[in-house]
Amino acid sequence: GNSVPSKPLYERLGGKGAITAVVETFVGNVGGDKRINGYFASTDLVKLKAHLVNQICQASGGPCTYTGRTMKQTHDGMGVSDAAFGALVEDLVAALDHHKVGKAEKDELLSVLGPMKSDIVEKK
């Protein structure tokens, strides 16, 4: 292991501007993804993007406060499947790659969001 303390993930991602750019691309990818875009048919995407930016900013150690609902409340009754979750993660990874986020930062962000899966997926 590396004994030099690293900067918070938030800073290594490039701060709020960089996170906003990734979320913009991510939500665009989801909107174009026929596997899952039906879930978002009646969603206010502007609000969704703002919630995602604050969620990722806060979860990565940045100076933001997520004010949306819990992941369980939000996704309750949507019937999100394992496959749908996997598709969304692919769309996020594609957005991170598009913005040239490094592998360490990508893996770290995914490991922060990954544990939310059990509150989001309702069916196999």
Ligand code: HEM
């Ligand atoms: C780690 C994965 C995920 C994260 C971090 C996440 C995060 C969020 C957040 C922060 C919101 C906004 C909450 C609010 O409005 O209060 C939201 C809303 C939503 N999510 Fe997710 N989500 C994830 C996975 C998924 C998946 C896999 C689906 C379906 C394929 C999905 C479908 C939706 C929909 C449809 C909404 C909008 C609900 C509405 O219009 O009120 N999410 N999500």
